[in-house]
Amino acid sequence: MAKATNKPIITSEQISDAYIDYVLTHNESPKSVYDFAKKLDITEAEFYNYFASFIAIEKSVWASLTLEAADKIKEQEIWPQYSSREKILSFFYSYIELLKTKRSFIIYSLKKHAKKLSAPEVLSAVKPIFENFAEDIIQEGLDSGELAQRKYFTKRYKDGLWMQFLFIVNFWSEDDSNDFEKTDEAIEKGINVVFDLFQRSPIDNLFEYGKFLARNGKFKEKMGI
Amino acid sequence: MKLQESMPATKVERSAKFVKTGFQIGGNYIKHYSKKLFNPDLNRDELNEDNAADIYNSLSELKGSALKIAQMLSMDRNMLPKAYVNKFSQSQYNAPPLSGPLITRTFTKSFGKPPEKLFDTFNPVSTNAASIGQVHQATLKGKKLAVKVQYPGVAASISSDLKMVKPFAFRLLGVSEKELNIYIKEVEERLLEETDYKLEVRRSIEFSKACSGLKNIVFPTYYPDLSSDKIITMDWMEGLHLKEFLQTNPTQKLRNKIGQALWDFYNFQQHELKAVHADPHPGNFLITPDEKLTIIDFGCIKVIPEDFYNPFFNLVWNGLMNDKNASIDAFRKLELIQPNDTPRQIEFYYKSYKEMISLFALPYANKRFDFSKPKFFEDLYAWSDKITKMAEFKQPRGVKHFIYINRTNFGLYMILNDLMATVNTQTYKPVSANAY
Numbered sequence: 001m002a003k004a005t006n007k008p009i010i011t012s013e014q015i016s017d018a019y020i021d022y023v024l025t026h027n028e029s030p031k032s033v034y035d036f037a038k039k040l041d042i043t044e045a046e047f048y049n050y051f052a053s054f055i056a057i058e059k060s061v062w063a064s065l066t067l068e069a070a071d072k073i074k075e076q077e078i079w080p081q082y083s084s085r086e087k088i089l090s091f092f093y094s095y096i097e098l099l100k101t102k103r104s105f106i107i108y109s110l111k112k113h114a115k116k117l118s119a120p121e122v123l124s125a126v127k128p129i130f131e132n133f134a135e136d137i138i139q140e141g142l143d144s145g146e147l148a149q150r151k152y153f154t155k156r157y158k159d160g161l162w163m164q165f166l167f168i169v170n171f172w173s174e175d176d177s178n179d180f181e182k183t184d185e186a187i188e189k190g191i192n193v194v195f196d197l198f199q200r201s202p203i204d205n206l207f208e209y210g211k212f213l214a215r216n217g218k219f220k221e222k223m224g225i
Numbered sequence: 226m227k228l229q230e231s232m233p234a235t236k237v238e239r240s241a242k243f244v245k246t247g248f249q250i251g252g253n254y255i256k257h258y259s260k261k262l263f264n265p266d267l268n269r270d271e272l273n274e275d276n277a278a279d280i281y282n283s284l285s286e287l288k289g290s291a292l293k294i295a296q297m298l299s300m301d302r303n304m305l306p307k308a309y310v311n312k313f314s315q316s317q318y319n320a321p322p323l324s325g326p327l328i329t330r331t332f333t334k335s336f337g338k339p340p341e342k343l344f345d346t347f348n349p350v351s352t353n354a355a356s357i358g359q360v361h362q363a364t365l366k367g368k369k370l371a372v373k374v375q376y377p378g379v380a381a382s383i384s385s386d387l388k389m390v391k392p393f394a395f396r397l398l399g400v401s402e403k404e405l406n407i408y409i410k411e412v413e414e415r416l417l418e419e420t421d422y423k424l425e426v427r428r429s430i431e432f433s434k435a436c437s438g439l440k441n442i443v444f445p446t447y448y449p450d451l452s453s454d455k456i457i458t459m460d461w462m463e464g465l466h467l468k469e470f471l472q473t474n475p476t477q478k479l480r481n482k483i484g485q486a487l488w489d490f491y492n493f494q495q496h497e498l499k500a501v502h503a504d505p506h507p508g509n510f511l512i513t514p515d516e517k518l519t520i521i522d523f524g525c526i527k528v529i530p531e532d533f534y535n536p537f538f539n540l541v542w543n544g545l546m547n548d549k550n551a552s553i554d555a556f557r558k559l560e561l562i563q564p565n566d567t568p569r570q571i572e573f574y575y576k577s578y579k580e581m582i583s584l585f586a587l588p589y590a591n592k593r594f595d596f597s598k599p600k601f602f603e604d605l606y607a608w609s610d611k612i613t614k615m616a617e618f619k620q621p622r623g624v625k626h627f628i629y630i631n632r633t634n635f636g637l638y639m640i641l642n643d644l645m646a647t648v649n650t651q652t653y654k655p656v657s658a659n660a661y
Contacts, residue, residue, distance in 0.1 A: 076339065077342075078329070078339070078341055081349075082325065082326070085324070086324060086325050086326050089326035089327065090329065093327065093330040093333075097333070177381065179334060181378050182378060182381070184327065184330060184377040185377050185378045188323065188324060188327050188377070
């Protein structure tokens, strides 16, 4: 206890800032938690109070950025007037803007943990946050009739958006256009395509019509037409 | 209002769009020739109509520079069969708009805050499309404003779009690639300038100041503080588009008044400023409730260099055409006659271009000119119809400046024709800086 009073208590932000600084300077993780804690002038135990491992720090950075974006967009005056489509668009634009503040780290983190087919491990904490957010918005869209309620598929809508999430983040990490203008286009077009698929479309009507004909075909036979 | 939900994104998608059009046009030709087998009298009107519809449909889905090209083609009515023109003219109005969050994003990038914080009110649904952007209504301190927002990535896609349009341009205009490149470059330069909204604001202010002495023309005020490279804020101008104006059945006197304002606007610029608003498509003009003309888009400015101005307008104005040697000399300067032309070619091109420039200069040759008379336009169409069929005109001739100068002046003539106006053509005369 006495010790804590002469030394300021370290916060999780300080640890994660120090970690980000370390990896960006050295382009690799610290050799060990012991080594890293020593540099920070804290004990290993203090480190573990906040994070279980280095990758846990990275996950938490991603998670807090995602939460921040989701919260921030809801503060916009125009938010309640947005359709589900616009809300998702708005999320991505804000998210990319936020990621920009930590671009070097984001790129480092994505590259280091890149996996060919599935999402990188650093995004494992982001996924439930984003999916929660997306599900709320999808539900709004379903309630308002903006999105089509479909057996089996409705549950998968959030997966479609998660795929877009991965695509957009990756696209942005490699975007070299002015002010990431190409990422803006990627968002605008990608999200619109996905929402076009979620909406009621001619295919739905065709399907409905098919069902109607199948049901009423028998009726026709009975009537002898 | 239906928002456009998808816009072909990448170069690949855009190419796919053009390829599809290519197939359709191919199909139209097949349809045409198979019909012709049974009906030899069938003329190409129907074919042209089919082609125009397909080209228009794909261009209008592309937006951005492709739409701009559709607009350009539609301006060159003198170069295109009538069926193309009618279809392309549609592209001069309302192309479908883009999403709200992207507008917010664009504002945040430029000003650090969303539009509803920058203005007292901002309508997120755009009132109309401006080919490379869209227009929103806003208010600030009781003033009604028009806010033009540019689509992202327009500048980047212009060059690649032009590359893809090229083969179609060759088909439509029947010219070869090598010869066309210099012209395509000229168009590309102008189009890229149009994506620079900061430049547009600067020019709009300069031009409206320079033209402020003209009668019956009003300009909106521009707000540089509320503008950026992607956003232009100016006064909202009340008024009717040309088509709507004509539907109100204006009196001949009013038609003449508006026509005169237009004539003065263009000729003042050409002859006094030697730089001209080179985008005379009807969507850029409004007729205000107090019967004045207003110009709402200064995106496309063509600066007219002396070495083009002098030979060209000397021909048009000073009756130089009757002096054969002087004319040939001017034609050489304008590259209408080229160094290695044979004497027979020189004779031929001299005659043809004399005919064209005499036609072009006809309004200047009289004190007043009645643009409602169809004869003048029929002659123009007939001339361009004739030359498109001639092998001698397969390769384009003339310096690159002709593109925008022709577009501007023929565009002006077309609008005056639509207005059925009679104007005094002597108000701003060509200035022959020095006889050459």
